[in-house]
Amino acid sequence: MSSPASTNASQAMPPSKEMLFTLDNPVFCCYLFWATVLVVKMLLMSLLTALQRFRYKLLGLVPLALRRKIFPNEEDLFFKNLEVKFDDPHVERVRRAHRNDMENILPYFIMSLIYISTNPNADVACNLFRVAGVARIIHTLVYAVYPVPQPSRILAFATMLCITFYMGAVVALRTLSFI
Amino acid sequence: MSSPASTNASQAMPPSKEMLFTLDNPVFCCYLFWATVLVVKMLLMSLLTALQRFRYKLLGLVPLALRRKIFPNEEDLFFKNLEVKFDDPHVERVRRAHRNDMENILPYFIMSLIYISTNPNADVACNLFRVAGVARIIHTLVYAVYPVPQPSRILAFATMLCITFYMGAVVALRTLSFI
Amino acid sequence: MSSPASTNASQAMPPSKEMLFTLDNPVFCCYLFWATVLVVKMLLMSLLTALQRFRYKLLGLVPLALRRKIFPNEEDLFFKNLEVKFDDPHVERVRRAHRNDMENILPYFIMSLIYISTNPNADVACNLFRVAGVARIIHTLVYAVYPVPQPSRILAFATMLCITFYMGAVVALRTLSFI
Numbered sequence: 001m002s003s004p005a006s007t008n009a010s011q012a013m014p015p016s017k018e019m020l021f022t023l024d025n026p027v028f029c030c031y032l033f034w035a036t037v038l039v040v041k042m043l044l045m046s047l048l049t050a051l052q053r054f055r056y057k058l059l060g061l062v063p064l065a066l067r068r069k070i071f072p073n074e075e076d077l078f079f080k081n082l083e084v085k086f087d088d089p090h091v092e093r094v095r096r097a098h099r100n101d102m103e104n105i106l107p108y109f110i111m112s113l114i115y116i117s118t119n120p121n122a123d124v125a126c127n128l129f130r131v132a133g134v135a136r137i138i139h140t141l142v143y144a145v146y147p148v149p150q151p152s153r154i155l156a157f158a159t160m161l162c163i164t165f166y167m168g169a170v171v172a173l174r175t176l177s178f179i
Numbered sequence: 180m181s182s183p184a185s186t187n188a189s190q191a192m193p194p195s196k197e198m199l200f201t202l203d204n205p206v207f208c209c210y211l212f213w214a215t216v217l218v219v220k221m222l223l224m225s226l227l228t229a230l231q232r233f234r235y236k237l238l239g240l241v242p243l244a245l246r247r248k249i250f251p252n253e254e255d256l257f258f259k260n261l262e263v264k265f266d267d268p269h270v271e272r273v274r275r276a277h278r279n280d281m282e283n284i285l286p287y288f289i290m291s292l293i294y295i296s297t298n299p300n301a302d303v304a305c306n307l308f309r310v311a312g313v314a315r316i317i318h319t320l321v322y323a324v325y326p327v328p329q330p331s332r333i334l335a336f337a338t339m340l341c342i343t344f345y346m347g348a349v350v351a352l353r354t355l356s357f358i
Numbered sequence: 359m360s361s362p363a364s365t366n367a368s369q370a371m372p373p374s375k376e377m378l379f380t381l382d383n384p385v386f387c388c389y390l391f392w393a394t395v396l397v398v399k400m401l402l403m404s405l406l407t408a409l410q411r412f413r414y415k416l417l418g419l420v421p422l423a424l425r426r427k428i429f430p431n432e433e434d435l436f437f438k439n440l441e442v443k444f445d446d447p448h449v450e451r452v453r454r455a456h457r458n459d460m461e462n463i464l465p466y467f468i469m470s471l472i473y474i475s476t477n478p479n480a481d482v483a484c485n486l487f488r489v490a491g492v493a494r495i496i497h498t499l500v501y502a503v504y505p506v507p508q509p510s511r512i513l514a515f516a517t518m519l520c521i522t523f524y525m526g527a528v529v530a531l532r533t534l535s536f537i
Contacts, residue, residue: 021200021379021475026536032472033533036526039465043519046461102281102460103225107218109468110288114211117200126536161222168215175212178205178305200379281460282404286397289467293390296379340401347394354391357384357484 020117028116030126034133035112038105041137045098048144052091097144104157105136108164115167118174128163135159199296207295209305213312214291217284220316224277227323231270276323283336284315287343294346297353307342314338378474385474388484392491393470396463399495403456406502410449455502462515463494466522473525476532486521493517 019025023032112129139156142148198204202211291308318335321327377383381390470487497514500506 023475023477023532028475029533030536032475032529033536035468035472036530036533039469039522040526042465043462043522046519098461102464103277104222106281106285106464106468107221110214110285110292111218113468114214117202117207117211119202130537161225164218164222168219171211172215174202175208175215178209178212179309282456283401285460285464286400289393289464289471290397293393296381296386296390298381340404343397343401347398350390351394353381354387354394357388357391358488 020119025116027120027122027125030129031112031116034129035109037133038109038136041140042098042101042105045094045101045140045144049091049094049098052094093147094144097140100143100157101136101140104160104164108132108160111164111167111171115171118171120170128167132160132163199298204295206299206301206304209308210291210295213308214288216312217288217315220319221277221280221284224273224280224319224323228270228273228277231273272326273323276319279322279336280315280319283339283343287311287339290343290346290350294350297350299349307346311339311342378477383474385478385480385483388487389470389474392487393467395491396467396494399498400456400459400463403452403459403498403502407449407452407456410452451505452502455498458501458515459494459498462518462522466490466518469522469525469529473529476529478528486525490518490521 021028023029112132116125135156139153139160142152142156200207202208291311295304314335318332318339321331321335379386381387470490474483493514497511497518500510500514
């Protein structure tokens with residue numbers, strides 16, 4: 001009934017329904033790895049933002065007289081002769097990339113997690129996870145780290161978007177009777 | 180031990196504990212469908228934002244001389260005589276609606292997913308998913324697509340908020356001993 | 359095969375693989391509780407923002423003549439002689455704290471959920487959940503409610519960040535062969 005000899009079988013037979021969200025399911029393991037990669041990538045964006053802020057602070061590039069006097073977090077000013085401004089282009093670029101990550105990767109996490117519950121073909125699902133993960137890493141590189149001309153970023157963005165839509169279509173068709 | 184005849188039973192007996200996150204559980208299927216709907220809705224907000232941006236670009240409504248000279252992503256300027264500005268009211272409205280989605284729908288995804296693990300009554304849970312999903316679709320319509328006077332948006336917002344709080348109360352009471 | 363006497367055993371033997379995401383697993387129960395706490399905390403940030411907005415509206419502190427004329431949602435103006443502005447420092451502080459929550463807590467939800475699937479040591483996992491939950495509550499208090507000098511906020515921020523990275527390392531090492 002429950003498969004007894006699947007302790008170490010990675011690419012073996014399709015798992016039973018109770019085993020979909022365990023380490024015995026290679027699709028779930030692949031999801032685990034790439035979800036971890038994307039979570040770490042997202043968290044590094046916070047550190048990249050802080051790095052950009054500090055670089056400017058330390059280099060003294062923040063002009064002391066700003067037209068719009070906005071002091072966001074006064075406790076953040078480690079050096080008393082500095083001000084924080086909001087519209088530094090480098091910091092804002094990283095923040096837009098970070099927001100774009102939240103808008104796309106977080107729904108993808110949920111979508112791909114519940115996609116696993118439909119017990120998809122292992123090769124298809126694993127390759128979708130891999131392509132989506134690599135696409136978002138490329139997206140970050142061409143958006144926040146080293147900007148390159150436009151078709152590259154929009155292609156990386158569209159790759160994960162299309163994969164999420166495909167997963168959504170699979171899940172919705174399987175569960176359409178529960179509307 | 181494991182229910183043998185539940186392959187096609189949708190509204191049948193309550194599922195055993197091992198089966199909560201499988202397609203045999205009608206509550207989970209209902210969650211799958213409505214989570215997919217909301218994920219797709221959220222991703223469409225990205226496209227709606229891009230559409231709003233392009234509409235203005237193509238119509239030439241972006242004034243060439245802006246008081247605050249901010250050039251966000253220079254590689255985005257497909258036409259060289261255009262500038263990108265940040266505070267276009269239509270674009271910003273869609274972006275606020277999108278941010279509101281992230282603030283509310285993403286925590287709801289987690290909350291309702293773990294709510295299923297408490298094995299709730301099927302009718303209650305399914306109807307909560309349906310109401311929450313429809314409420315957020317209405318929220319987007321009255322916020323970003325066709326603005327209407329105020330009580331409508333705040334009601335749609337409060338509906339999902341209250342549902343999430345209710346689920347949180349159920350889960351917290353069941354797991355209070357693990358604080 | 360499946361443990362027969364584990365109906366009420368909370369701190370008993372480690373659960374079998376099929377039981378990881380059920381209420382029989384004390385690690386999962388602990389996750390449920392603290393995830394619920396953090397979801398509720400995040401949703402309260404929305405209400406705190408609204409409260410800050412209204413406080414200023416009601417006190418009449420919104421200056422009627424603003425240099426930058428931005429009218430975000432005209433349907434939000436309950437009183438016709440009021441305007442909405444974007445850069446109120448108290449509102450923006452709460453919104454930055456809320457965005458920081460989204461950037462950190464939402465990836466943590468996914469990371470810690472899939473961390474459970476590696477069947478970690480119960481004491482380690484539960485204490486990680488507790489420390490991360492308390493750290494983010496402190497983060498909100500020192501950021502949005504009552505600002506205090508800096509090392510406090512950055513410590514609370516780094517606590518959850520490090521816990522998420524640790525979980526990511528555990529999961530990635532277990533699933534490295536599925537790259």
